[in-house]
Amino acid sequence: MSNLVILPIIIPFIIGAVLIIFAKHHRLQRVISGFTAVGMLILTIYLAFLVYQDGNIVLEASNWPAPFGIVLVADMLATLMLLLTSIISTACLFFAFQTVSSDREKFYFYPFFFFLIVGVNGAFLTGDIFNLFVFFEVMLLSSYALIVHGGTKYQLRESFKYVIINVFASALFVVAVAWLYSVTGTLNMAHISQRVAELEQTGVINVIAILFFIVFASKGALFPLYFWLPRSYYGPPAAIAALFGGLLTKVGIYAIIRVFTLIFYHEPTFTHKGIIVTIAGFTMVLGVLGAVSQFDFKRILSYHIISQVGYMVMGLGIFTPLAVAGAVYYIVHHMIVKTALFLFAGATERITGTTDLRKMGGLIKTHPVLAWLFFISAISLAGIPPFSGFFSKFPIILAGFQEGQHVISGIALLVGLLTLFSMMKIFSYAFWGKQKHTSEQAKTPIGKLLLPIVPLVALTIILGIAAEPIFQYSLLVSEQIMDPSIYIESVLKE
Amino acid sequence: MEVLMSVVIGIIFSVSIYLFLSKSIIRVILGSLLISHGVHLLLITMSGLQRGGPPLLGLEAEAYTDPLPQALVLTAIVISFGVTAFLLVMAYRTFKEHKTDNLEELRGSADE
Amino acid sequence: MKLQKPNDVMLQVSMRVITLFIFAFSFYLFLAGHNNPGGGFIGGLMTASAILVLYLAFDMKTITKAIPFSFTTMIGVGLLxxxxxxxxxxxxxxxxxxxxxxxxxxxxxxxxxxxxxxxxDLGVYLVVVGAAMTIILAIAEDDK
Structure with missing residues (x-):
């Protein structure tokens, strides 16, 4: 028992509540939220270190013993995700300080921001399937509020679709939980895992597994449930879009990884190597084709989220320690680089006033630092060595060939090529070519805007150069989650 | 009893899907409201409709029904209350901005 | 067309009494909630409905003057x-x-x-009252 595990959930919760009260003082809000974000960063680093050293930390909330009460479990995967969440949220928050207008700030921007973090952190930590639903809803409700925040015509129109698809998916989530409860009679994920192992995973349990997959796939934007993503991520300001692009779909992916390594891991030929790999292939191809066909900075990035979510799920689908380690590494790389790229989109929008690539050009002459930083992140995303993208895709594709999954591995390579093509399209349209922004726009100072982005770009370089230790860490994470007995023992203490 | 409930849930689901597919925003919201009811009933039904006493400490009974599904449903109701309230406010704002509640007209064009 | 000021003396007088009963019952529900049906959520909703009835019977200005704190602050305090x-x-x-x-x-x-x-439960109660009233007033205040 340790109350440390609850802190990543209640600190943002308290701060969010305090910020509601001080909603009208936007200076105070910035100070409080800035310090909180940095504090969360330190806390999650400490927590990750502690779990790395001493093993899983479990908290039985309200002092109810494990299968009856709600447990919070900090294992290596969860703490890694927590750490990434705080890195990304800190970057987005500091970017928001400079870009979000004070009208929006007064309208409870920061409280919603922190409640979103509450939901995300809770979803990572919880060891109870219904509690996972509750934290998903906390996250989604805040995300609904943030995605319409400001209430422009475009936002209202597109967010409605986002909200409705998520409401529907949440309904299915409850259905899946109800079925699982009726079959296993418990909600504790470790306990469910035990019971499913006793029951043998056939018939009904496979159906439940697929229903969970559908639920999380619609939140994680997998084929064919990704259509809401590109349009709805286009509307909100860059700081929010970056947070969503970096974070939200990955919560769905985390849930898929958790559920399919802890509970439904008995029939990998049907669920993992059959359905998940197929879906991953379609997601990658269709996502990247969408990106290739677009001429808008943010839309290209949004479609890339879809194709890259495919890589993560593919890593899970191949289901060897190497592949899952690759998927974990890829999540780390993707969350950091994707957030950075969305923030770049915000910075260029600040300069040129548009995200349409055909109306941009020649930024490299007026803003060389921005251009080269973008270049690094772009080729990192496409998977060019020595950056993190290469080292994270490599194990996934290698494992694919090792396991005889030649089709999906070939698709992954092709998709990497198309990713490179569309990133270079952004680079050549927006940064090369004739200068299309006015000389007044060229003087726009962006030094401050770059401040939150630089650490993210530095991280992708570090993740590439220090690939060996980080890959070892991902391998540890993957070995831990591939062996559910570690998780079960730490929760049920048998 | 479970069979009857299942049929009722099936009807609720089909009606709510029909409403989801309609063109008016307010009908879609009603659909989401209805599907949440269906889901809550399902949650109660799936965990078995035992006929014991209600799980209250104030009541004396020989057997109590499983209180957990009811707690879950209560939580789910609160959440769907929040979501529906948000959706209604949002639909209202959308109507004010766009002057229509027809989703066909809210499609938007590709290049804007 | 300017609407005439409605003559709603009956409504106002009766609502003054009725809301007292609703408040009392919601308070009872709130206290009963530990081992019996009731609790912060349902009590809060009932209180919110009582306040709403007051808003209906009187006009916006009067009630806003009578309730000197904002409902959003109430959410924050309740959460805390x-x-x-x-x-x-x-x-x-x-x-x-x-x-x-x-x-x-x-x-x-x-x-x-x-x-x-x-x-x-007190926290839940405050959050529910605050949230319900905020949502309702967000729509109601718009309509001028």
Whole structure:
């Protein structure tokens, strides 16, 4: 028992509540939220270190013993995700300080921001399937509020679709939980895992597994449930879009990884190597084709989220320690680089006033630092060595060939090529070519805007150069989650 | 009893899907409201409709029904209350901005 | 077309009495919530409906003057109270949200069970009242 595990959930919760009260003082809000974000960063680093050293930390909330009460479990995967969440949220928050207008700030921007973090952190930590639903809803409700925040015509129109698809998916989530409860009679994920192992995973349990997959796939934007993503991520300001692009779909992916390594891991030929790999292939191809066909900075990035979510799920689908380690590494790389790229989109929008690539050009002459930083992140995303993208895709594709999954591995390579093509399209349209922004726009100072982005770009370089230790860490994470007995023992203490 | 409930849930689901597919925003919201009811009933039904006493400490009974599904449903109701309230406010704002509640007209064009 | 000011003396007078009953019942529900049906959520909703009835019977300005705090602040305070009860048990070395209860003897009431969960419920109560009123007023205030 340790109350440390609850802190990543209640600190943002308290701060969010305090910020509601001080909603009208936007200076105070910035100070409080800035310090909180940095504090969360330190806390999650400490927590990750502690779990790395001493093993899983479990908290039985309200002092109810494990299968009856709600447990919070900090294992290596969860703490890694927590750490990434705080890195990304800190970057987005500091970017928001400079870009979000004070009208929006007064309208409870920061409280919603922190409640979103509450939901995300809770979803990572919880060891109870219904509690996972509750934290998903906390996250989604805040995300609904943030995605319409400001209430422009475009936002209202597109967010409605986002909200409705998520409401529907949440309904299915409850259905899946109800079925699982009726079959296993418990909600504790470790306990469910035990019971499913006793029951043998056939018939009904496979159906439940697929229903969970559908639920999380619609939140994680997998084929064919990704259509809401590109349009709805286009509307909100860059700081929010970056947070969503970096974070939200990955919560769905985390849930898929958790559920399919802890509970439904008995029939990998049907669920993992059959359905998940197929879906991953379609997601990658269709996502990247969408990106290739677009001429808008943010839309290209949004479609890339879809194709890259495919890589993560593919890593899970191949289901060897190497592949899952690759998927974990890829999540780390993707969350950091994707957030950075969305923030770049915000910075260029600040300069040129548009995200349409055909109306941009020649930024490299007026803003060389921005251009080269973008270049690094772009080729990192496409998977060019020595950056993190290469080292994270490599194990996934290698494992694919090792396991005889030649089709999906070939698709992954092709998709990497198309990713490179569309990133270079952004680079050549927006940064090369004739200068299309006015000389007044060229003087726009962006030094401050770059401040939150630089650490993210530095991280992708570090993740590439220090690939060996980080890959070892991902391998540890993957070995831990591939062996559910570690998780079960730490929760049920048998 | 479970069979009857299942049929009722099936009807609720089909009606709510029909409403989801309609063109008016307010009908879609009603659909989401209805599907949440269906889901809550399902949650109660799936965990078995035992006929014991209600799980209250104030009541004396020989057997109590499983209180957990009811707690879950209560939580789910609160959440769907929040979501529906948000959706209604949002639909209202959308109507004010766009002057229509027809989703066909809210499609938007590709290049804007 | 300017609407005539409606003659709603009956409504206003009766609502003054009726809301008192609703308030009392919602308070009862709130206190009953630990072992019996009731609790912060349902009590809060009922209080919100009582306030709403007042808004209906009188006009916006009168009630806003009568209730001198904003409902959004109420949400914040409620959340803080709820989480504070959880943190209190942390301070004494128990897991988050551990609750305690004991029986106390009061004059007039006799033996009464008091729980720390009551404070949590108070937080929920405030959040529900605040949230419900915020949502309703967000739509109502718009319509000029």
């Amino acid at each position: 109270i709820a989480v504070a009860t959880g943190i209190m048990s942390m301070l004494f070395g128990y897991p988050f949200l551990t609750h305690f209860f004991d029986y106390f003897l009061f004059p007039l009431f006799g033996e009464v069970e008091l729980t720390t969960a009551l404070f949590f």
